[in-house]
Amino acid sequence: MALLEVKDLKVRVEEREILHGLTLTVNEGEIHAIMGPNGSGKSTLSHVIAGKPGYEVTDGQILFKGEDLLEMAPEERAAKGVFLAFQYPVEIPGVTTMNFLRTALNAQRKARGETELMVPDFLKKVREVSKSLNIPQDMLKRGVNVGFSGGEKKRNEVLQMALFEPSLCILDEMDSGLDIDALRIAADGVNALHSPKRAMVVITHYQRLLNYIVPDIVHVMSKGRVVKSGGKELALELEASGYAQFEDAA
Amino acid sequence: MNVAVAKTGNGRAVSDLFASAEGRLPGSPAVVAVRREAFETYERLGLPHRRIEEWKYTDLRALVGEVLPLAASPDAAALKRAADAVKAHAISGARKLVLVDGVFVADLSDVKAVASEAGFRTLRETLEKDAGLLKTASTDAVISLNAAMATDGVVLSIADGAQLSAPIQILHIATAASASAFTRSQVAIGKGARATIIESFVAAGAEAYQVNDAVIVKVGDNSDVAHIRLMDDAPDAVNITSQFVTIGANVKFNVFNMTTGAAVSRLQGFFTLAGEGSELSVNGVNLLQKTEHGDTTLVVDHAVPNCVSREVFRAVIDDRAHSVFQGRIIVRPDAQKTDGKMMIRALLLSDEAEADNKPELEIFADDVSCGHGATAGALDDSLLFYLKARGLPEKQAQALLIQAFVGEAIEQIADDDLREHVIGIAERWLERRQ
Ligand SMILES: Nc1ncnc2c1ncn2[C@@H]1O[C@H](COP(=O)(O)OP(=O)(O)OP(=O)(O)O)[C@@H](O)[C@H]1O
Ligand SMILES: [Mg+2]
Numbered sequence: 001m002a003l004l005e006v007k008d009l010k011v012r013v014e015e016r017e018i019l020h021g022l023t024l025t026v027n028e029g030e031i032h033a034i035m036g037p038n039g040s041g042k043s044t045l046s047h048v049i050a051g052k053p054g055y056e057v058t059d060g061q062i063l064f065k066g067e068d069l070l071e072m073a074p075e076e077r078a079a080k081g082v083f084l085a086f087q088y089p090v091e092i093p094g095v096t097t098m099n100f101l102r103t104a105l106n107a108q109r110k111a112r113g114e115t116e117l118m119v120p121d122f123l124k125k126v127r128e129v130s131k132s133l134n135i136p137q138d139m140l141k142r143g144v145n146v147g148f149s150g151g152e153k154k155r156n157e158v159l160q161m162a163l164f165e166p167s168l169c170i171l172d173e174m175d176s177g178l179d180i181d182a183l184r185i186a187a188d189g190v191n192a193l194h195s196p197k198r199a200m201v202v203i204t205h206y207q208r209l210l211n212y213i214v215p216d217i218v219h220v221m222s223k224g225r226v227v228k229s230g231g232k233e234l235a236l237e238l239e240a241s242g243y244a245q246f247e248d249a250a
Numbered sequence: 251m252n253v254a255v256a257k258t259g260n261g262r263a264v265s266d267l268f269a270s271a272e273g274r275l276p277g278s279p280a281v282v283a284v285r286r287e288a289f290e291t292y293e294r295l296g297l298p299h300r301r302i303e304e305w306k307y308t309d310l311r312a313l314v315g316e317v318l319p320l321a322a323s324p325d326a327a328a329l330k331r332a333a334d335a336v337k338a339h340a341i342s343g344a345r346k347l348v349l350v351d352g353v354f355v356a357d358l359s360d361v362k363a364v365a366s367e368a369g370f371r372t373l374r375e376t377l378e379k380d381a382g383l384l385k386t387a388s389t390d391a392v393i394s395l396n397a398a399m400a401t402d403g404v405v406l407s408i409a410d411g412a413q414l415s416a417p418i419q420i421l422h423i424a425t426a427a428s429a430s431a432f433t434r435s436q437v438a439i440g441k442g443a444r445a446t447i448i449e450s451f452v453a454a455g456a457e458a459y460q461v462n463d464a465v466i467v468k469v470g471d472n473s474d475v476a477h478i479r480l481m482d483d484a485p486d487a488v489n490i491t492s493q494f495v496t497i498g499a500n501v502k503f504n505v506f507n508m509t510t511g512a513a514v515s516r517l518q519g520f521f522t523l524a525g526e527g528s529e530l531s532v533n534g535v536n537l538l539q540k541t542e543h544g545d546t547t548l549v550v551d552h553a554v555p556n557c558v559s560r561e562v563f564r565a566v567i568d569d570r571a572h573s574v575f576q577g578r579i580i581v582r583p584d585a586q587k588t589d590g591k592m593m594i595r596a597l598l599l600s601d602e603a604e605a606d607n608k609p610e611l612e613i614f615a616d617d618v619s620c621g622h623g624a625t626a627g628a629l630d631d632s633l634l635f636y637l638k639a640r641g642l643p644e645k646q647a648q649a650l651l652i653q654a655f656v657g658e659a660i661e662q663i664a665d666d667d668l669r670e671h672v673i674g675i676a677e678r679w680l681e682r683r684q
Contacts, residue, residue, distance in 0.1 A: 052639070053631070073638070073643075074638040074639050075642055075643050075644075075647075077639075078639055078640055079641050086636070090632050090636045092633050092637075092654065093654060094653070094654025094658060095654045100637075103642060103646070103650060105641075107641040107646060108641035111641065143654075
């Protein structure tokens with residue numbers, strides 16, 4: 001079943017069109033990779049799916065589980081199971097990571113009509129997940145991402161993903177800034193979440209990540225469109241020959 | 251122009267305020283004379299207005315209009331309501347001294363526990379002998395009015411070397427609607443003592459009441475004192491409170507002020523650093539919504555060398571509320587090596603929210619380090635979006651960021667129970683926004 005359907009999406013930022021009619025379908029259980037040169041619109045696509053303000057959708061639509069995603073507030077999308085691991089996670093001084101995680105999880109549960117998670121259950125869950133991601137407990141007592149290294153911020157995104165258990169996970173350059181060990185740990189975390197009901201969209205510049213998170217489908221984005229889709233071998237092909245061949249196609 | 255009788259907006263003569271209250275105001279004949287003189291000063295000046303420099307942003311004539319008649323002494327029903335308010339607003343672990351509509355109520359207070367560690371009398375008792383407490387070196391009309399009308403207050407003296415085992419909470423409760431309460435208190439802290447003094451202002455069902463309070467604090471050398479003022483009044487109340495603090499040598503004096511209510515409020519603090527080597531820290535928080543007007547005015551007077559003062563004022567302003575911060579640092583000619591800094595941070599939650607800041611440095615010494623800074627702005631959109639993308643609705647995302655903003659100040663309160671109490675007040679303010 002189709003989880004995410006992006007149809008002929010056109011998006012403007014500050015009067016400039018960035019996405020020029022982008023189409024993408026992600027089914028339950030699939031892992032998609034999106035690759036493409038800098039500035040091709042990968043983060044823009046992920047932001048529009050998450051509901052970030054400042055983007056004007058001039059044409060096309062986005063359906064999530066058949067519902068019009070563009071009609072929903074960002075927090076509704078989150079509660080329905082859309083999760084974006086940001087390329088550049090922000091720092092929030094004065095809000096401890098632990099408090100943030102609990103507030104966010106309970107807000108999502110409340111929106112879905114579920115009961116709040118009791119503190120001991122919550123703590124147990126956080127402890128398990130953070131341990132598996134090699135995140136020290138005292139990091140959770142600090143302000144959200146405040147003073148975290150680049151790699152720690154990325155791991156904190158994966159931690160949230162594991163905790164919230166979304167059905168669509170979009171990972172925007174999760175691998176940038178991660179050392180080899182951290183990359184493997186984070187990828188293991190992502191793979192552990194993989195299930196027949198859940199889909200992953202992995203945005204990356206490097207084929208290496210796809211050795212750990214093996215995609216079913218690889219898309220090449222260029223200048224605001226998906227210009228080619230194929231199997232995982234497409235990533236290897238790109239690694240060898242670069243994007244030049246697609247620039248013309250776009 | 252010759253005006254026979256000054257009239258208020260309601261046509262009541264200003265002098266009626268005093269005349270109708272006089273029979274109920276405690277004090278010896280000498281005290282009455284002092285009161286009468288103070289009232290005449292008030293009558294001559296009237297309520298402060300915008301042409302009085304210190305009151306430029308808080309024009310009481312426009313905002314308040316008239317001073318309401320003195321509240322009646324609380325009756326049984328009022329005391330019953332006050333008792334409930336005590337339960338709701340008492341800080342756990344603290345010892346309470348309760349004033350209801352300007353009258354000290356022993357039955358609701360922990361007199362024995364307080365008296366076991368500090369000298370305690372009421373203002374009423376003190377005034378039987380001596381008018382000294384009604385005298386302050388101030389030319390402010392509201393303070394003259396306070397001297398004329400003060401019905402009661404607490405007079406505490408903490409002995410040299412005393413280490414109070416629990417904070418003392420002076421709890422002001424308003425039960426009488428459309429009436430005024432006038433209180434004046436004094437806290438004298440001995441050398442080397444350690445104490446936490448809290449003043450809370452709350453309502454027990456009263457609406458549209460007015461409070462005019464003054465507190466005089468004398469701080470002995472080498473002492474370590476926290477002074478907390480929590481103005482959590484009813485939304486249509488008026489609260490003008492004045493604080494006069496004289497600080498000895500090598501003292502650590504930490505002030506935390508928070509305003510979370512009242513249609514019109516002004517919290518004014520006058521601090522004199524009179525002994526060398528002392529550190530004064532004043533943290534202020536204004537949480538304002540609707541059309542509330544909240545004014546914090548501080549004067550820090552470095553009269554001697556080698557003292558440090560830090561003022562950090564934070565305002566969170568929603569709807570059409572108006573926050574005023576005036577901070578003046580005076581460095582006297584002898585006060586070399588003064589280190590005095592002031593920081594103002596305003597968070598504007600609506601386009602119609604208003605913040606006026608007036609930092610002033612009056613420096614008469616040459617070897618000093620003084621300065622002030624200010625920031626003002628809205629909540630950071632990128633942070634709000636991050637929180638929303640994780641499932642928090644707008645208001646809840648805002649609440650988390652506001653808590654973080656205010657939390658920096660609240661975290662500096664050392665006493666755990668007190669800190670939790672203050673967090674609770676801030677949380678209830680946030681809930682009123684939802
Ligand atoms: N807020 C904005 N204002 C103006 N231009 C923008 C804005 N956001 C994105 N763009 C432009 O849109 C284009 C696509 O940017 P986007 O961040 O989506 O690219 P990307 O594919 O994620 O690149 P990278 O691989 O470097 O992360 C770029 O040319 C960028 O400059
Ligand atoms: Mg990007």
